[in-house]
Amino acid sequence: MGTFVQLVIDGLSAGSIYAALALAIVLVNQATGLINFAQGGMAVLSAYIAYAFLQLGLPLIVAILAAIVASFALGAFIERFLMRRFERGEPDTAIVVTVGLLTLITGICGWIWSYNNLQFPSLFPLDSINFLGAVVSVRSIGTTLVIIGIMLLLQLLFLRTKLGLALRAVASNPQSASFSGLPVGRLLMAGWGLAAVLGAVAGALIAPQLTLTPGMMDTALVYALAAVILGGMSSPIGVVIAAWAIGILENLAAVYVPFIGYDLKIAVPFILIFVVLILRPQGLFGRKDVVRV
Amino acid sequence: MAQAAGLKNNKWVRLAGILIVVVLLAVAPLILPEFANQTVARIGVFAVAVLGLNVVMGYTGQVSLGQIFFVGVGAYVTAYGVNNDWNIVLVFLLAILIPGIAGLLVALAAARLGGLAIAMVTIALPIVGVPLAKRLSEFTGGSQGTSARFSDAPEWTGLFDDQWQLYIVIVIGAATFLLTRNLVRGKYGRAFGIVKSNEAVASSMGISPYRYKVLAFTIASLIGGVAGFLYMVVVQYTSPETMSFGHSITLLASMVIGGAGSIIGSLLGGAYYVLAPQLTNLIDPNLTAALQGAILLLILFVLPGGLVSLPRLWRRKRRGARPGDPAQTGTVPTSPPPAPQNTQSEERGT
Numbered sequence: 001m002g003t004f005v006q007l008v009i010d011g012l013s014a015g016s017i018y019a020a021l022a023l024a025i026v027l028v029n030q031a032t033g034l035i036n037f038a039q040g041g042m043a044v045l046s047a048y049i050a051y052a053f054l055q056l057g058l059p060l061i062v063a064i065l066a067a068i069v070a071s072f073a074l075g076a077f078i079e080r081f082l083m084r085r086f087e088r089g090e091p092d093t094a095i096v097v098t099v100g101l102l103t104l105i106t107g108i109c110g111w112i113w114s115y116n117n118l119q120f121p122s123l124f125p126l127d128s129i130n131f132l133g134a135v136v137s138v139r140s141i142g143t144t145l146v147i148i149g150i151m152l153l154l155q156l157l158f159l160r161t162k163l164g165l166a167l168r169a170v171a172s173n174p175q176s177a178s179f180s181g182l183p184v185g186r187l188l189m190a191g192w193g194l195a196a197v198l199g200a201v202a203g204a205l206i207a208p209q210l211t212l213t214p215g216m217m218d219t220a221l222v223y224a225l226a227a228v229i230l231g232g233m234s235s236p237i238g239v240v241i242a243a244w245a246i247g248i249l250e251n252l253a254a255v256y257v258p259f260i261g262y263d264l265k266i267a268v269p270f271i272l273i274f275v276v277l278i279l280r281p282q283g284l285f286g287r288k289d290v291v292r293v
Numbered sequence: 294m295a296q297a298a299g300l301k302n303n304k305w306v307r308l309a310g311i312l313i314v315v316v317l318l319a320v321a322p323l324i325l326p327e328f329a330n331q332t333v334a335r336i337g338v339f340a341v342a343v344l345g346l347n348v349v350m351g352y353t354g355q356v357s358l359g360q361i362f363f364v365g366v367g368a369y370v371t372a373y374g375v376n377n378d379w380n381i382v383l384v385f386l387l388a389i390l391i392p393g394i395a396g397l398l399v400a401l402a403a404a405r406l407g408g409l410a411i412a413m414v415t416i417a418l419p420i421v422g423v424p425l426a427k428r429l430s431e432f433t434g435g436s437q438g439t440s441a442r443f444s445d446a447p448e449w450t451g452l453f454d455d456q457w458q459l460y461i462v463i464v465i466g467a468a469t470f471l472l473t474r475n476l477v478r479g480k481y482g483r484a485f486g487i488v489k490s491n492e493a494v495a496s497s498m499g500i501s502p503y504r505y506k507v508l509a510f511t512i513a514s515l516i517g518g519v520a521g522f523l524y525m526v527v528v529q530y531t532s533p534e535t536m537s538f539g540h541s542i543t544l545l546a547s548m549v550i551g552g553a554g555s556i557i558g559s560l561l562g563g564a565y566y567v568l569a570p571q572l573t574n575l576i577d578p579n580l581t582a583a584l585q586g587a588i589l590l591l592i593l594f595v596l597p598g599g600l601v602s603l604p605r606l607w608r609r610k611r612r613g614a615r616p617g618d619p620a621q622t623g624t625v626p627t628s629p630p631p632a633p634q635n636t637q638s639e640e641r642g643t
Contacts, residue, residue: 035409037358037416082590095356095412096549097593103542104586111579214582218538222420225413229406263424270417277402 005134007251013140015247016147019240020202021217021224022231023151024195026239029228030171031191032087034094038101040221042078043199044214045105046071047207048113050200051120060121064204068197075196076189083192084185109214122208143205150201151240154194167191219266223247226269230276246272318467322459330455331527332567337462338523340563341469343548344556345516350545351554352477353509354489355411359399359418361544363392363514365426365536367521372531373432375441388525389518396514397507404506411506419541426533438532441525461526469519474556476512485509539582543570546589552599561600 021039028036036042050067054060082101086094124142128135158164169177170187178184203217210216227246231238250268253260260268322330346360367388374384403414426433433439446457476482484505487495492502525531534540547566552558573584596602 035413037412085594090354091409092350092354092356093593093597095409096545097590099358099542099545100586100589100593102586103546103582104590107580107583107586111583114579215538219420222417225416229410229413261428264421264428266417266424267421270414270421273414274402277405 002132002134003255004252005132006136007255008248009131009134009136009144010140011248011251012244013143013247014251015244016144017202017206017220018223018227018247019243020147020150020198020205021220022227022239022243023154023236024198024202025224025228026233026236027191027195027198029233031167031188032083032094034083034087034091034098035225035228036195037095037098037221038078038105039195039199040217040224041102041105041109042071042074042196043203043220044212044217045074045109046196046200047120047203047212047216048109050204051113051118051207051212054121060123064123064200067204068200071196071200072193075192075194078196079189079192080185084188087188106214113212113214115214118212120204120207120212123205139208146201146205150198154198163190222266223250223269226273229273230269318463322456322463327453327455330459334455334459334462334527335567336560336563337459337466338520338527338563339544339547339566340560341466341523342517342520342544343551343562343566344470344473344559345513345520346544346548347553347555347559347562348473348477348485348516349506349509349513350548351558352482352489353485353506355404355506355509356409356545357415357510357513358412358541358545359415359422360513360517361536361541362415362418362422363396363517364521364524365419365422365531365533366392366395367518368524368531368535369426369433369439369521370518371522371525372434372439372441375443375525376439381443385522388522389515392518392521393511393515396517397511399514400507400510404503404510411510416538416541419536419538422536423533423538426536433533436533438530438534440530442529444526444529458527462523465519465523469516470556470559473512473516477556481505481508543585546585550589550592550599552601555599555601558599558601565600 021043024039024043025036028034028039046067049070050063053063053066056063058066078101083094083097086097122139123146124139126137126139128137129141130136156164158168166177166182166187167190169180169182170184170191174184177187202220206220207216223246224243227239227243230246231240231242246269249272250265253268254262254265321333325333342360342364345363346357349355349357349360370388370391371384374387375381379387399414399418400411403411406414427436444454444458444461446452446454450457452460477485484495484500487498487500488502488505488509495502495505524535543566547562547569548559550565551560551562569585569588570581573581576584592599596606598605
């Protein structure tokens with residue numbers, strides 16, 4: 001029982017990281033209709049920026065906040081000077097652009113900071129506490145709580161502020177939004193910036209666990225994409241629930257299903273996807289896309 | 294210009310061109326040095342892999358990030374069969390069939406979700422494939438990899454190994470290219486094109502987008518299997534690293550840079566896959582990944598049709614510069630970039 005609770009809470013923490021990245025992907029997708037495969041790469045770059053601030057002697061929390069601000073600027077910059085040109089074109093081309101961006105960012109990180117593993121300090125103490133008879137690490141609980149807090153903030157931003165309303169307007173219909181006088185271009189930049197911020201938080205939270213390498217988020221990106229497919233592109237809540245389910249299930253499967261083990265647990269979400277796609281192609285919570293001819 | 298086009302369409306000129314290419318391919322392995330032969334053979338291997346990717350992505354418009362997985366499966370099947378002394382023809386057939394079945398299963402699920410889901414599902418193939426290959430060590434030799442020597446030149450030919458291997462690559466590769474060219478130029482190719490440009494129109498014409506996506510993906514995996522077999526012919530060794538995520542991305546980049554939706558583009562893509570890392574390594578080995586990303590983005594910005602569209606662009610520019618041709622002036626530099634898949638059929642001919 002103790003192991004089980006421990007596995008569930010660790011899974012929840014990993015799932016929260018995937019959820020943050022998946023939400024970033026959904027945010028970009030709702031605004032521009034494309035999938036940003038570079039989202040994980042951008043998160044890694046943010047973590048490296050935080051690392052660089054740390055090297056300058058800033059305290060950890062300040063370094064992470066500075067990296068978050070830098071990531072917002074980076075996301076906005078990428079939207080304006082790289083993606084803007086491809087947003088109205090074919091989605092396939094835009095996807096290839098993001099894949100190129102992923103390669104470029106990974107390459108730049110490797111070039112500046114080398115491909116060796118770097119130690120990144122944790123925001124939370126490495127202690128563990130007793131909870132329902134299980135030993136649970138403070139880091140897992142802290143990670144989960146931080147991500148939940150950020151989700152609530154995002155929810156507030158989107159539902160209770162003018163900026164959020166404008167962002168939603170651009171997402172639902174860019175043309176009408178620009179007719180009603182909204183600065184669509186700048187709002188798209190803000191959307192990409194917010195997505196990059198989400199990625200930066202995910203990167204800073206997962207870096208202590210995985211140690212910092214240029215390819216650190218590749219696996220997390222795959223999990224996040226799986227969560228996006230399972231939850232349905234149009235449902236942020238569905239995506240978060242799917243990400244948590246993936247985090248918990250893969251942890252349980254790694255321990256309780258002998259064939260899967262730790263090395264093959266990445267296959268778990270895809271077995272899930274396989275089943276879900278056969279039974280419910282629009283995702284667990286998504287709506288079916290209707291195309292008007 | 295009209296003269297050049299006329300010349301190009303002349304049956305005899307085309308026949309002569311094909312004859313020259315065939316003779317060149319037959320003679321080149323005998324006179325080229327060993328290193329050049331090996332490089333050309335590797336280019337052939339990856340040209341076939343890029344060709345497979347082109348079927349699903351360039352012609353059918355479905356982004357696949359997992360093509361390298363099928364190349365890897367083909368290579369592993371070949372190694373396993375050879376090491377168990379199976380008949381080489383049987384090994385070849387299995388090396389094509391098994392990746393094809395794997396591709397069919399993946400496509401049946403992935404193509405159900407419209408749009409970008411195929412890209413999102415196929416990105417998992419290399420990432421799941423590497424640990425899977427390590428785990429199934431009875432078949433794959435684990436992370437050490439496995440080697441299989443079966444492509445040494447037979448005594449009676451009097452050829453060196455590298456020449457014999459290059460001949461195998463040329464014969465099988467040329468057959469694959471020819472079959473694929475006929476496929477994409479015929480009924481199926483037109484159906485793929487409609488699915489790519491507008492799925493709603495396709496279904497209104499009685500062409501099921503789902504079925505044709507699955508078909509294209511399966512054919513791509515079959516061709517991936519051919520590339521895997523050829524990979525073993527040339528390299529004689531494979532490991533989980535063969536199907537890594539990085540290689541999968543490079544393969545995609547090669548396809549776009551060579552020219553999506555183009556047979557010649559696939560050849561150029563294969564050349565890029567093999568030669569570009571050697572060039573970027575010369576500049577700075579640490580910069581290889583960054584340079585490759587930068588090259589891909591640069592191509593998408595300035596030459597969305599890939600390298601294969603260079604001659605057409607040049608021709609159009611020249612025509613545009615000529616006075617009294619209002620339809621052409623100014624269209625090239627200012628028009629929004631077409632998708633990289635748009636390549637006119639005139640460029641596809643050999």
